[in-house]
Amino acid sequence: MKQDVFxxxxxxxxxxxxxARFWIDVCDEASKLxxxxxxxxxxxxxxxxxxxxxxxxSIQELITRYVEEGWYKQDYRENGTEICLQKGYMTDHDFVxxxxxxxxPYYRDLLFHYGLGICIGMTFDTENGIWALAIQCSKDRPPxxxxxxxxxxxxxxTIQNATQEASSVARQKLEEFTHxxxxxxxxxxxxxxxxxxxEQKSVAGIYCDMDEIRxxxxxxxxxxxxxxxxxxxxxxxxxxxxxxxxxxxxIGSQKFSTHMMQVPPSIRHFYTRAKVIxxxxxxxxxxxxxxxxxxxxxxxxxxxxxxxxxxxxGNSIKTISELLDLSEKTIRQRFKTIYSKTGCHRQAELxxxxxxxxxx
Numbered sequence: 001m002k003q004d005v006f007x008x009x010x011x012x013x014x015x016x017x018x019x020a021r022f023w024i025d026v027c028d029e030a031s032k033l034x035x036x037x038x039x040x041x042x043x044x045x046x047x048x049x050x051x052x053x054x055x056x057x058s059i060q061e062l063i064t065r066y067v068e069e070g071w072y073k074q075d076y077r078e079n080g081t082e083i084c085l086q087k088g089y090m091t092d093h094d095f096v097x098x099x100x101x102x103x104x105p106y107y108r109d110l111l112f113h114y115g116l117g118i119c120i121g122m123t124f125d126t127e128n129g130i131w132a133l134a135i136q137c138s139k140d141r142p143p144x145x146x147x148x149x150x151x152x153x154x155x156x157x158t159i160q161n162a163t164q165e166a167s168s169v170a171r172q173k174l175e176e177f178t179h180x181x182x183x184x185x186x187x188x189x190x191x192x193x194x195x196x197x198x199e200q201k202s203v204a205g206i207y208c209d210m211d212e213i214r215x216x217x218x219x220x221x222x223x224x225x226x227x228x229x230x231x232x233x234x235x236x237x238x239x240x241x242x243x244x245x246x247x248x249x250x251i252g253s254q255k256f257s258t259h260m261m262q263v264p265p266s267i268r269h270f271y272t273r274a275k276v277i278x279x280x281x282x283x284x285x286x287x288x289x290x291x292x293x294x295x296x297x298x299x300x301x302x303x304x305x306x307x308x309x310x311x312x313x314g315n316s317i318k319t320i321s322e323l324l325d326l327s328e329k330t331i332r333q334r335f336k337t338i339y340s341k342t343g344c345h346r347q348a349e350l351x352x353x354x355x356x357x358x359x360x
Contacts, residue, residue, distance in 0.1 A: 005033065006033070006154060006155075006158060008029045008032070009026065009029040009030055009033065009155065009158055009159075010158060011029075012025035012026045012028070012029045013026055013158055013159060013161075013162035014162070016162060016166060016269075017162050017165045017166040017169055018166075018169055019266045020166070020170070020265060020266055020267055020268050020269040020270070020272070021265050021266060023041065023054045023269065023270050024054060024055070024056065024057070026159065026162070027039040027040060027041070027054065027055060027056045027133070028056050028058075030133060030135060030155050030159070031056060031135050031136075033151055033155060034120055034135055034137070034148060034151060034152065034155075035137065035141075036120065036135040036136055036137045037056075037058055037059060037114075037115075037116060037136050037137060037138070038055065038056030038057075038058035038059035038135075038136050039055065039056055039059075039133055039134060039135040039136065040053055040054060040055030040056065040059065040063055040133075040134055040136075041053065041054045041055075041131055041132070041133055041134075041270035041271070042072075042131065042132055042134060043128070043129060043130070043131050043132075043271070044081060044085075044123070044129065044130045044131065044132060045129060046072050046073060046075070046078075048128075048129075048193075048273075049067065049072045050067060050193050050236060051064075051067055051236060051237070051238055052193065052237075052238045052239070052268075052275060053067070053270075054270040059114075059136055061114075062110070062111075062114050062116070062136070065110065066110070069110075071106065071110055074105070074106060075106060076096070076104055076106035076107065077092065077106075077119060077121070077134075079095045079096070080092065080094055080095045080121065083095060084121050084122070084123050084132065085123060085130070088122060088123060088153065088156055089120065089121060089122040089123075089149075089152045089153065089156060090120075090121050090122075091118055091119060091120050091121070091141075091143065091144060092117065092118050092119055093118065093143045093144075098117075098139075098140075101117055101139070107139070111136075111139065112139055115138060115139060116136050116137065116138065116139055117137075117138065117139025117140070117141075118137040118138065118139060118140075118141040119134050119135065119136055119137065120134075120135040120137060120144070120152060121133065121134045121135070122152060122155065122156040122159075123156075124156070124159060124160050124163050124271075125160070125163075126163055126167070126271035127167050127271065128271045128272065128273040129271075131270065131271050133155070133156075133159060163269075163271065166269050167269075170267045170269055170272070173266070173267045174263070174267055174274075177264060177267070177277075177348065178190075178201055178277065187200070187201070187279065187280045187281070188200070188201035188277065188278070188279050189201075189213065189219060189277075189278040189279075189280075190263075190274035190276070190277060190278075191219055191235055191260075191274065191275065191276040191277075191278060192235070192273050192274065192275055192276075193235050193236060193275050194218070194235065195218045195219045195220055195231055195232065195235045195276075196216055196217065196218050196219075197213060197214070197215055197216065197217055197218070197219060198215065198273050198274045199215065199274065200213050200215070219231060219278060222249075223249055224249065227245075227247060227249065230245050230247075231245065231260065233245075234260045234261075234262070234276055235275065235276050237262065238262075239262045239263065239264070239265035239268045239275070240265060241262075242262060242316045243262065243316075244259065244260065244261045244262075244314030244315070244316065245259070245260040245261075245314050246258070246259045246260075246312060246313045246314035246351075256280050256281065257280065257281050258278060258279070258280045259278070259279055259280075259312075259314060259351055260276055260277070260278050260314070261276070261277055261314070261348065261351075262275065262276060262277075263275055263276065263277055264348075277348075279352065281356075290309070290354060291305050291309070294308060294342075298341050298342050299341055300338065300341055300342075303324075303334070304334060304337065304338050304341075306324070307320055307324065307331065307334050307335065307338065308338055308350065308354065309354070310323060310324075311335070311347060311350060311351060312350070312351050312354040317331055317332060317335075335350075338350065
């Protein structure tokens, strides 16, 4: 196959390397090269699968059912995992016949409903274990030809190289992002989709010497049960949903302000283990004190202060527009003015800025 056939895939991989939102394009381009309907990235280990899986929009309904109905726990294609690991690629033809599929629930009750049944899978090494690209094809697709095997290997090599480069870019961007939140008065935790702590960035030393914040322990160990449901909601959501959570809580006899937010979509690659950022600071100032500073020192109007506090409480632009009964366009324009007055450039920076006022 001529190299220029891979131009679309290579371009998509280059975009995804610098902005994780473009992995969807990689799914689409890879799928087109082998006549697939759509594709998704998923980890070899089922525990890492959830609503945040990156997939082509053409198979959105299928993957929603795959997750919500628990099919990922009984994915018959697990039988092809070893083959895929050994060869670097596989199809369902490697471990099941077309006749057998008719009697297997995974195919009969799920895939066949969408006219699918054959998957072309290939594996990649990432900093978060082994992942696979699963290209969904027709249930009647024949085995791979010699030329298609070459194409599959080229797809695998192209994506593997992009994944390695993306890891380096994402680490740098995440460091820059958490630095904006941290500086000296916030303590940063990174969580996975289950709320387990992936990493602690001990900037302020708030959680020093606490067993509850060891990597692998769950963030809910730090919180009373009243917050557990909301924490689960944030952790299990997709980055695009922009679900945030802010609350005041006690650890021992001390009060803390905590804000939870998604890892930004642009650096949340398909293999990224850290999906949520938690930043915590000592709670010392009341909202009225914040308001006074915002008004007297930074010149914010009453309406701008109200919008700022709503964002600091974890509300999205859409929610703020609904609460204030204003259009999203008006709210976005209002925040442009707020950013200009406070010297902030983005939502996370503004939220961190508000928390820093408690140190004044």
